[in-house]
Amino acid sequence: MIEYRNLRVALLGAGSVGAQVVALLQKHGDELAQRAGAGLELVGVAVRDVDAPRTADIPRELLTTDAEALIVGADVVIELIGGIEPARTYILQALNSGADVVTANKALIATHGPELFAAAEQVGAQLFYEAAVAGAIPIIRPLRDSLAGDQVTRIMGIVNGTTNFILDRMDTDGEGLETALATATELGYAEADPTGDIEGFDAAQKAAILASLAFHTTVPIDSVHREGITSVTAEQVASARAAGFVIKLLAICERLTDASGTEGVSARVYPALVPRTHPLAAVRGAKNAVFVEAEAAGDLMFYGAGAGGIETASAVLGDLVSAARRHVIGGPGIAESNHADLPVLPISSVTTRYQISLLVGDRPGVLATIAAVFAEHGVSVETVSQSVSSVGADGGPATATLVIGTHEASEADLAATVAALGGNDVVRSVTSVLRVEGSD
Amino acid sequence: MIEYRNLRVALLGAGSVGAQVVALLQKHGDELAQRAGAGLELVGVAVRDVDAPRTADIPRELLTTDAEALIVGADVVIELIGGIEPARTYILQALNSGADVVTANKALIATHGPELFAAAEQVGAQLFYEAAVAGAIPIIRPLRDSLAGDQVTRIMGIVNGTTNFILDRMDTDGEGLETALATATELGYAEADPTGDIEGFDAAQKAAILASLAFHTTVPIDSVHREGITSVTAEQVASARAAGFVIKLLAICERLTDASGTEGVSARVYPALVPRTHPLAAVRGAKNAVFVEAEAAGDLMFYGAGAGGIETASAVLGDLVSAARRHVIGGPGIAESNHADLPVLPISSVTTRYQISLLVGDRPGVLATIAAVFAEHGVSVETVSQSVSSVGADGGPATATLVIGTHEASEADLAATVAALGGNDVVRSVTSVLRVEGSD
Numbered sequence: 111m112i113e114y115r116n117l118r119v120a121l122l123g124a125g126s127v128g129a130q131v132v133a134l135l136q137k138h139g140d141e142l143a144q145r146a147g148a149g150l151e152l153v154g155v156a157v158r159d160v161d162a163p164r165t166a167d168i169p170r171e172l173l174t175t176d177a178e179a180l181i182v183g184a185d186v187v188i189e190l191i192g193g194i195e196p197a198r199t200y201i202l203q204a205l206n207s208g209a210d211v212v213t214a215n216k217a218l219i220a221t222h223g224p225e226l227f228a229a230a231e232q233v234g235a236q237l238f239y240e241a242a243v244a245g246a247i248p249i250i251r252p253l254r255d256s257l258a259g260d261q262v263t264r265i266m267g268i269v270n271g272t273t274n275f276i277l278d279r280m281d282t283d284g285e286g287l288e289t290a291l292a293t294a295t296e297l298g299y300a301e302a303d304p305t306g307d308i309e310g311f312d313a314a315q316k317a318a319i320l321a322s323l324a325f326h327t328t329v330p331i332d333s334v335h336r337e338g339i340t341s342v343t344a345e346q347v348a349s350a351r352a353a354g355f356v357i358k359l360l361a362i363c364e365r366l367t368d369a370s371g372t373e374g375v376s377a378r379v380y381p382a383l384v385p386r387t388h389p390l391a392a393v394r395g396a397k398n399a400v401f402v403e404a405e406a407a408g409d410l411m412f413y414g415a416g417a418g419g420i421e422t423a424s425a426v427l428g429d430l431v432s433a434a435r436r437h438v439i440g441g442p443g444i445a446e447s448n449h450a451d452l453p454v455l456p457i458s459s460v461t462t463r464y465q466i467s468l469l470v471g472d473r474p475g476v477l478a479t480i481a482a483v484f485a486e487h488g489v490s491v492e493t494v495s496q497s498v499s500s501v502g503a504d505g506g507p508a509t510a511t512l513v514i515g516t517h518e519a520s521e522a523d524l525a526a527t528v529a530a531l532g533g534n535d536v537v538r539s540v541t542s543v544l545r546v547e548g549s550d
Numbered sequence: 551m552i553e554y555r556n557l558r559v560a561l562l563g564a565g566s567v568g569a570q571v572v573a574l575l576q577k578h579g580d581e582l583a584q585r586a587g588a589g590l591e592l593v594g595v596a597v598r599d600v601d602a603p604r605t606a607d608i609p610r611e612l613l614t615t616d617a618e619a620l621i622v623g624a625d626v627v628i629e630l631i632g633g634i635e636p637a638r639t640y641i642l643q644a645l646n647s648g649a650d651v652v653t654a655n656k657a658l659i660a661t662h663g664p665e666l667f668a669a670a671e672q673v674g675a676q677l678f679y680e681a682a683v684a685g686a687i688p689i690i691r692p693l694r695d696s697l698a699g700d701q702v703t704r705i706m707g708i709v710n711g712t713t714n715f716i717l718d719r720m721d722t723d724g725e726g727l728e729t730a731l732a733t734a735t736e737l738g739y740a741e742a743d744p745t746g747d748i749e750g751f752d753a754a755q756k757a758a759i760l761a762s763l764a765f766h767t768t769v770p771i772d773s774v775h776r777e778g779i780t781s782v783t784a785e786q787v788a789s790a791r792a793a794g795f796v797i798k799l800l801a802i803c804e805r806l807t808d809a810s811g812t813e814g815v816s817a818r819v820y821p822a823l824v825p826r827t828h829p830l831a832a833v834r835g836a837k838n839a840v841f842v843e844a845e846a847a848g849d850l851m852f853y854g855a856g857a858g859g860i861e862t863a864s865a866v867l868g869d870l871v872s873a874a875r876r877h878v879i880g881g882p883g884i885a886e887s888n889h890a891d892l893p894v895l896p897i898s899s900v901t902t903r904y905q906i907s908l909l910v911g912d913r914p915g916v917l918a919t920i921a922a923v924f925a926e927h928g929v930s931v932e933t934v935s936q937s938v939s940s941v942g943a944d945g946g947p948a949t950a951t952l953v954i955g956t957h958e959a960s961e962a963d964l965a966a967t968v969a970a971l972g973g974n975d976v977v978r979s980v981t982s983v984l985r986v987e988g989s990d
Contacts, residue, residue: 130846138701145698145766145887146698246844246846246850248688248691251691251692251695251696252691252692256691256865258582258585258867259574259582259864259866259867259868259870261578326585406686406860406861407854408855408860409854410687410688410854412851412853413829413850413851413853414847414851420846420848421847421848423699424699424845424846424847425696425699425847427699428696431695431699432698439879439882440881441880444875444879447585
């Protein structure tokens with residue numbers, strides 16, 4: 111019989127993740143103790159209301175409304191309250207008392223990460239946050255530890271399950287955005303107010319966290335360029351499909367050198383065309399995946415459930431075991447290091463490929479005119495395809511749809527090109543502008 | 551200017567991985583020191599012949615033929631010699647002197663893992679082996695740390711790039727095994743003697759390592775059931791494709807309860823039919839992927855390059871940084887724990903789905919006869935499809951091909967069924983028996 115040191119674990123919050131953490135700790139406590147090398151004693155669960163329905167399966171004697179008292183004397187504090195306050199205050203209190211903290215709070219890490227990491231480092235504690243990005247998918251440890259000997263050059267993540275579900279419905283069933291969103295809401299994949307998901311706020315927080323970690327640089331949430339999926343149309347999805355692409359909302363973190371030779375990082379979120387042959391194109395439904403390009407390791411992908419109570423609880427408990435092992439071993443935690451401190455470059459510094467759809471008058475010389483506009487602005491055309499032309503509905507001149515794929519071009523040059531196209535009299539309208547990400 | 555403690559790093563072996571480790575350490579040494587919190591001083595590279603061509607890019611003064619002298623006084627020893635001896639002796643020497651060891655040696659971990667882990671635990675050192683399984687893909691840390699709070703139920707891995715390349719060529723280009731193997735050899739994906747790959751020995755070693763780690767149980771290499779790809783025919787691949795499957799060589803590690811109620815683990819390697827909709831089906835060319843099913847986390851997949859000098863060097867350097875951080879923090883390493891110590895069950899305990907192809911005489915009552923054979927042996931039929939019948943080449947009776955998919959059945963029951971089918975006079979021949987793994 112091995113005698114273990116017992117570690118005192120305090121849980122703040124008993125929502126869908128917290129309830130699963132309690133259940134799994136009760137079910138597998140002995141097994142986890144053997145893996146951790148220490149007993150894991152749940153000393154209390156702080157909730158706002160001990161009589162709330164979701165606390166029904168938690169032993170009554172563990173429940174308390176006094177989070178601050180619970181934190182005192184805990185070895186590990188698990189924060190699953192979410193949001194900024196009071197989560198931030200509780201985490202700082204826990205770290206300052208020398209406890210390790212495990213959190214799934216992406217909003218807090220994305221906005222107050224540096225403050226929290228500094229507090230942890232000062233006392234030699236550690237802040238674990240695997241559950242904050244991509245739910246159950248191990249991505250924080252691979253980036254921090256497995257790739258610690260490598261140089262990450264680029265990350266492309268499908269990190270929001272709601273929008274991936276919606277875009278997948280649009281792609282698979284030909285649904286419009288409204289219908290697909292309604293389905294997502296009905297099936298519980300979207301919240302009553304879906305703004306945080308469909309406008310890309312959630313993905314932007316994860317992009318900030320991933321970029322900070324991968325590039326050892328503080329990437330503030332405000333510096334993440336963000337476009338949601340609300341402007342994606344059924345027509346865009348259908349024509350992407352016809353051209354061998356699928357539209358995905360991507361969180362992109364990239365190390366790049368801008369036109370002036372400045373080396374920096376970019377973090378951005380937008381819907382993009384991904385070739386169907388790319389591994390990210392096969393990520394269906396509400397699944398998440400993070401595609402990592404590294405100098406030596408090459409292309410890696412991490413795939414799985416990005417949300418869900420029990421799935422996220424898996425990541426929380428993995429962090430709890432790591433925290434416990436650390437307590438058993440002793441010594442300070444691994445500090446989050448922002449030593450590289452690269453500048454965060456604006457979206458205008460980014461170069462990427464584009465696909466632009468235009469409605470044009472179908473007459474001789476149109477293509478030459480359009481090609482000249484691209485050339486004038488230094489944007490190199492890679493592919494042109496023209497749909498079957500049709501007579502105008504008003505019996506007027508025939509129109510055609512031109513789909514133009516570009517080589518890599520800067521956001522600035524592309525924006526100038528699109529503006530010039532809009533003002534050119536052979537162009538009826540610019541119907542779609544999408545970036546293309548990921549090679550075949 | 552931060553002053554770092556300098557750690558002494560000894561490298562044993564300078565093959566394709568070792569040369570890349572030296573190059574990357576020289577290129578990114580300062581950056582790695584910041585991440586590790588310690589300088590990483592390469593104190594020497596032990597080789598058999600200091601004048602061998604592949605050592606040309608390594609500074610002459612680092613080269614030595616005296617590995618044992620190099621190990622003395624090293625903080626971290628990187629073993630990239632491969633094979634059992636002298637690698638085993640050197641690793642034991644290093645661990646016994648208190649050095650951490652980083653290795654990419656799958657054969658050694660699969661056969662002598664328990665001895666090496668015990669030696670490490672005795673002195674509080676740690677043995678790192680991320681590079682031993684699936685090259686650059688982070689899989690050891692996710693299983694040991696990220697999923698430490700979860701219960702892994704099943705792993706299905708494409709862990710051998712050579713065989714995946716061959717099977718992918720057969721699937722994509724319709725090549726036979728011989729032709730695809732010749733292409734693999736020509737392109738450098740297969741060695742001059744491909745036995746270790748195509749007979750499944752390499753995959754079996756990785757299965758033993760993954761099963762031991764995932765189930766906290768010693769899984770000896772001899773207990774891994776192994777079938778290679780040499781019996782896979784172009785016809786099997788084509789008919790799999792027609793039925794919506796792709797044939798992949800899988801390393802399967804499973805927690806299961808056998809017919810007698812004994813809970814245990816199974817580790818096995820064989821070619822299997824995988825539904826095209828399964829994420830593993832999209833793993834093309836020489837890429838590797840490990841699909842993990844866990845109780846709480848659900849389905850996860852880890853994808854990337856499974857081999858290659860620089861890719862494997864990435865994993866080695868990640869382990870080196872972890873070893874260095876551990877030295878800076880102090881305290882004992884994380885011991886590999888086989889506390890669960892589950893019995894390793896034989897292949898006869900395994901149940902899976904099967905697809906059996908039969909050449910039968912095309913006459914009334916054949917299907918009823920065949921169905922009765924399955925029923926007699928307790929194997930439940932899920933699907934039957936019959937190809938267009940044809941007149942025998944000798945002008946004899948027409949024959950038909952029956953493809954029968956079963957529900958889950960035990961290996962023992964299935965073997966008895968196949969034997970009975972072979973002896974039944976309506977069956978001309980049993981042309982293919984393949985297991986089906988992974989759900990749609």
